[in-house]
Amino acid sequence: MKGFFQLISSSRFYRLFSRFSPLPEEVLPVPDCLGRVPSGDKLTAEERLPPFSRSTMDGFAVRARDTFGCSESEPALLEIIGEINMGSAGTKFTLKTGQAVHIWTGGELPHKGDAVVMVEYSHLMDRQTVEIFRPVAPGENIIRAGEDFEKNSTILPEKRMLRPQDLGVLAGLGTTRLNVHRRPRVGIISTGDELIAPDQPLAPGKIRDINSTTLAALVTEAGGIPKCYGIIEDNLDKMLAVCEEALTKNDMLLLSGGSSVGRRDFTLQVLEGLKGSELLAHGVAIRPGKPTLLASKGNKAIFGLPGHVASAMVVFYLFVRPLMRLFSGLAPDHGLQNIQVRCGEQIPSVIGREEYVRISLARKPAAELPVATPVYGKSGLLHPLIAADGLLVIGRDVEGLDAGARAEVLLFP
Amino acid sequence: MKGFFQLISSSRFYRLFSRFSPLPEEVLPVPDCLGRVPSGDKLTAEERLPPFSRSTMDGFAVRARDTFGCSESEPALLEIIGEINMGSAGTKFTLKTGQAVHIWTGGELPHKGDAVVMVEYSHLMDRQTVEIFRPVAPGENIIRAGEDFEKNSTILPEKRMLRPQDLGVLAGLGTTRLNVHRRPRVGIISTGDELIAPDQPLAPGKIRDINSTTLAALVTEAGGIPKCYGIIEDNLDKMLAVCEEALTKNDMLLLSGGSSVGRRDFTLQVLEGLKGSELLAHGVAIRPGKPTLLASKGNKAIFGLPGHVASAMVVFYLFVRPLMRLFSGLAPDHGLQNIQVRCGEQIPSVIGREEYVRISLARKPAAELPVATPVYGKSGLLHPLIAADGLLVIGRDVEGLDAGARAEVLLFP
Numbered sequence: 001m002k003g004f005f006q007l008i009s010s011s012r013f014y015r016l017f018s019r020f021s022p023l024p025e026e027v028l029p030v031p032d033c034l035g036r037v038p039s040g041d042k043l044t045a046e047e048r049l050p051p052f053s054r055s056t057m058d059g060f061a062v063r064a065r066d067t068f069g070c071s072e073s074e075p076a077l078l079e080i081i082g083e084i085n086m087g088s089a090g091t092k093f094t095l096k097t098g099q100a101v102h103i104w105t106g107g108e109l110p111h112k113g114d115a116v117v118m119v120e121y122s123h124l125m126d127r128q129t130v131e132i133f134r135p136v137a138p139g140e141n142i143i144r145a146g147e148d149f150e151k152n153s154t155i156l157p158e159k160r161m162l163r164p165q166d167l168g169v170l171a172g173l174g175t176t177r178l179n180v181h182r183r184p185r186v187g188i189i190s191t192g193d194e195l196i197a198p199d200q201p202l203a204p205g206k207i208r209d210i211n212s213t214t215l216a217a218l219v220t221e222a223g224g225i226p227k228c229y230g231i232i233e234d235n236l237d238k239m240l241a242v243c244e245e246a247l248t249k250n251d252m253l254l255l256s257g258g259s260s261v262g263r264r265d266f267t268l269q270v271l272e273g274l275k276g277s278e279l280l281a282h283g284v285a286i287r288p289g290k291p292t293l294l295a296s297k298g299n300k301a302i303f304g305l306p307g308h309v310a311s312a313m314v315v316f317y318l319f320v321r322p323l324m325r326l327f328s329g330l331a332p333d334h335g336l337q338n339i340q341v342r343c344g345e346q347i348p349s350v351i352g353r354e355e356y357v358r359i360s361l362a363r364k365p366a367a368e369l370p371v372a373t374p375v376y377g378k379s380g381l382l383h384p385l386i387a388a389d390g391l392l393v394i395g396r397d398v399e400g401l402d403a404g405a406r407a408e409v410l411l412f413p
Numbered sequence: 414m415k416g417f418f419q420l421i422s423s424s425r426f427y428r429l430f431s432r433f434s435p436l437p438e439e440v441l442p443v444p445d446c447l448g449r450v451p452s453g454d455k456l457t458a459e460e461r462l463p464p465f466s467r468s469t470m471d472g473f474a475v476r477a478r479d480t481f482g483c484s485e486s487e488p489a490l491l492e493i494i495g496e497i498n499m500g501s502a503g504t505k506f507t508l509k510t511g512q513a514v515h516i517w518t519g520g521e522l523p524h525k526g527d528a529v530v531m532v533e534y535s536h537l538m539d540r541q542t543v544e545i546f547r548p549v550a551p552g553e554n555i556i557r558a559g560e561d562f563e564k565n566s567t568i569l570p571e572k573r574m575l576r577p578q579d580l581g582v583l584a585g586l587g588t589t590r591l592n593v594h595r596r597p598r599v600g601i602i603s604t605g606d607e608l609i610a611p612d613q614p615l616a617p618g619k620i621r622d623i624n625s626t627t628l629a630a631l632v633t634e635a636g637g638i639p640k641c642y643g644i645i646e647d648n649l650d651k652m653l654a655v656c657e658e659a660l661t662k663n664d665m666l667l668l669s670g671g672s673s674v675g676r677r678d679f680t681l682q683v684l685e686g687l688k689g690s691e692l693l694a695h696g697v698a699i700r701p702g703k704p705t706l707l708a709s710k711g712n713k714a715i716f717g718l719p720g721h722v723a724s725a726m727v728v729f730y731l732f733v734r735p736l737m738r739l740f741s742g743l744a745p746d747h748g749l750q751n752i753q754v755r756c757g758e759q760i761p762s763v764i765g766r767e768e769y770v771r772i773s774l775a776r777k778p779a780a781e782l783p784v785a786t787p788v789y790g791k792s793g794l795l796h797p798l799i800a801a802d803g804l805l806v807i808g809r810d811v812e813g814l815d816a817g818a819r820a821e822v823l824l825f826p
Binding site for chain 2: 030031034047049050051052054056058084085086087088089090091104105106107108119143147148149155156163164165166167168169170171172173174175176192193194195198199202204205206207208209210211212213214215216217218220221228234260261262263307309313337339340368369378379380381382383385386388406411412
């Protein structure tokens, strides 16, 4: 089997993820939950919001019927029985027919008050009397208690990555701690006798390790906790020992090294040599990214990534990131923004493999869709990575895309 | 002036930012620089990449001319003078006419070697002899030393927020520490006697503070360091003291509270009362977000935000985030992904104010553009915030958008 892969499609690769489960939960203060995913049942409101009926305007709380039919020429005259200071109980007042209370935006409505007249449509005759020029309907300029969220109502859709506004709403509902899935811990191991760490002096035949730094940042960007184990020499026993140790402390391992066939075989030996591991995939029909390996050990995943960082990045976005999202409690997609573009030039491809072409985007003011132009470069160059904005997807059964054709781009985050 | 604003346009508001400068730099290890912006001159390569001419394939390093004219029927016969192990010096070999060296992907080329024949186009006759079936051109299947980056060449465009691949390239070039702009520190202060902290028991007329939690998460999401000062009572001296103290420790303050006219006037008094402060803006012609205040004190900025969290979020994305980006060393834009959509229904607006309508997006497979549908809700409700994907922009001179019209949406991050 040396050097050959049993390619599976990317969709079959995704189906392998069904054997993995979200990580256990932990309890965190709500302000620390940005980007996390609540675990367990759907979140429901512990209290109602707003907790009382509130004014949404500065003006006068009234009984709406007392304003019916009033106008500029025939204002309604109401007796002011008081003022509701912010943060004080509005319900200490009870409106009788013909009465009003001065109220501020956010203030609690008095008993029997069912609408608020904006201050713009009122005129103070004296301290006890106000003229109202416009009728209000019941419910106008107020939010009634529980109108936003009733007690026990659902707050958020399931499998939601929490956004700032979600945390704000939870805070507003008095929820201060949340059960969320743990963030995935991802061990990163580089292999290759030709690699040296970025801070070491260069030597003949040696090249600096790029993948550890890139993969660690990709893990961070995707919400995980990276741990770099450095460059491990090409020695199976040493490598297996490091991997076994790393597996005790991480939910996922990313192995990457050179792109030579020998190196791929070495990674395969490592994946097969881990105690209790099961090899799940040995090659994917995508380009770049063909020599991708995946093994599992219980609920832990071990990826063998292509050696070149550009290919490793594609595999990270297509497969590693989705599995990290599954571990985090989300649907296992890549979570990248997916946009429609036009091809700026003809882009050739080959039948039988999905292709992910690095592109840069340009916008023309008049055009509906941005224009994607491939950022080509010899295999192995890093330059194109700096210039690229995302990956243009060419389907498995497509020979290429014509200039001007519509296509889909996965944007880098 | 009580209660009235001198509205300026959003573009004039942005021009006020020209008085602010990026924050001082700090030195960080490269792996910690994700999302940071290099300070100072443009970054140049300290060494060349790759450091030596490398093979991009497994095969045989050759002198290209020795393969000219060869074919399946008339292979070139070359003498194998050795094998270049990964990470060892390839230049210990010098190819004479008719010689080849076994080489792996990433291996250093031997002296006089100028191309690599892929192993697929070779056949080992014996340990000393290889048949080559396809000619290679000089430079084929190799990357020459410095082809990716020459020494002293520019690595990254200026004002670049560093991405994972950028950090990888820096690591590959032996750059281990970077000067980057400091992250903005943002103090967050809520005001209002009606507010209580999310963990306090409810009381009549009281409502939980939503803005502190939301704004802190927005600051984190935008790469800043939030610091919440809690809920400060409606007392000018107390408030001024907290603000002065917070200004010594932060680059920016965000004040938010209720939406009543009284509260706005109070915030204005605070901004005007700070020692050495200058009021720069007092209202913006946008909706929501009209009652936005901006003051400066040296290179520090103090924002008075609208009271309702939905409006405060709009102002955060439109103005606070751009200024945070300027502080971080970036161009002062909002940094939100901007996409074209079609309006799912007619959306009314008013002439004279830019409008930012919360929308949810849906994609139809056949359509080029996603469809944006407004997520309406009474002023003051939080529900629509949970459902919204972004903000649809309606220009100042537009009365509204028809169903099916093309429009621009700023996506929430």
